[in-house]
Every structure is written in structure tokens, then in C-alpha cells.
């Protein structure tokens with residue numbers, strides 16, 4: 001038997017106060033969200049139809065600290081060896097009616113490989129209560145063949161962590177409006193590890209002389 005898609009649910013990732021402040025921040029910055037790009041930077045609404053806010057300013061630091069506090073306990077639960085984090089990326093995303101993000105991995109590969117690669121993905125869900133959208137489950141695909149995918153429903157304040165190499169997708173969202181209160185918000189936190197020696201900053205193998 002191969003394991004199910006490795007993931008860990010983190011209810012109460014933030015205390016209620018900071019959680020609701022973060023949602024209020026995202027709602028207040030709704031107009032600053034732009035079309036979300038694919039891993040590697042390309043725009044393709046057929047694959048990812050959603051919005052992104054790349055710079056969360058001061059709010060990002062608290063989330064970085066929170067993620068790093070969780071990491072030592074998280075890595076073994078995800079079946080990952082302990083590693084020294086190099087960098088933590090934080091980005092917000094929002095999905096309105098028809099929003100989705102087709103099956104992908106968060107790890108940079110090939111020409112997009114970077115010196116510090118994403119190892120752990122944490123997604124924190126935020127939305128107005130009661131929920132004004134339907135759908136939008138995160139579907140996690142198992143690595144091996146014996147089990148089907150796992151769907152994680154977005155629940156305000158709950159985070160889910162999984163290895164960044166695990167294939168996943170955001171199932172289609174339906175809602176009646178695209179206003180700040182209607183959207184399925186999420187904050188993506190990617191913990192990166194320094195790439196092994198021999199890889200340059202651009203991710204290409206350093207030339208052997």
C-alpha cells in the first residue's frame with residue numbers, strides 16, 4: 001500500500017485576532033490583487049484563474065515566523081527529512097466565481113529551478129463567515145497508486161501543509177459576486193531549502209572546469 005497524499009491540517013494556525021485582522025487586510029486590499037501567475041511566472045487563465053497579491057508587507061513577517069515555528073514538528077509528519085530553511089515566501093491569493101488552479105506542483109523545476117527550492121507548502125484559508133462561495137476544495141494527489149486524491153475544504157483560519165512536490169489543484173469556485181466579501185482567500189507560505197552544492201543561483205548546474 002502506498003501512503004495517501006501526505007498532508008497535515010493545522011486548525012487554529014493563527015490566533016483569532018491576527019486571523020481576522022489578516023482577512024480584513026486582504027479584503028481592504030482587494031483592488032490591489034492582480035491575475036495570478038503560474039509557477040515560473042507565466043500567465044494562463046485556462047490553468048490558473050485567480051488573483052494574487054504578492055506583497056503582504058509587515059503581515060508577511062508574522063506568517064514567516066509562524067511557519068518556521070511549525071517546521072520542526074511538521075517536516076517529519078510530512079515524511080520529509082529535517083532541513084535548514086533558507087527563505088520563506090508569502091503570497092496571498094483570491095478566487096472568485098469560476099476561479100480554479102489546475103493540477104500542478106509548487107516546486108520550481110527545469111529552467112525555473114532556483115537556488116533555494118520550495119520544500120514545504122502551507123496554505124492558510126481565510127474567508128468571510130458564513131462562507132459566500134461554494135467549491136474551491138484543495139485536491140491533493142497521492143504519490144503512489146493505491147489511494148484516490150484527498151480533498152481539503154477551505155475553512156476560515158485552517159491551514160494545510162504538504163510537500164511542495166505533491167501534485168495538487170484548486171477545484172472550481174462558485175460564488176454570486178466578486179466583491180471583497182465573496183472571495184476564497186488563501187495565503188500561501190512556501191518554505192525553501194538551499195539547493196545542493198553545484199547549482200548556481202540561476203538553478204543551472206555550475207560548469208565543471
Ligand SMILES: O=C(O)CCC(=O)C(=O)O
Pocket residue numbers: 093101106123137138168169170186188
Ligand atoms: O489555494 C489553495 O488551496 C492552493 C493554491 C495553490 O496551489 C498555489 O497557489 O500554488
Ligand SMILES: [Fe+2]
Pocket residue numbers: 104105106168
Ligand atoms: Fe500550488
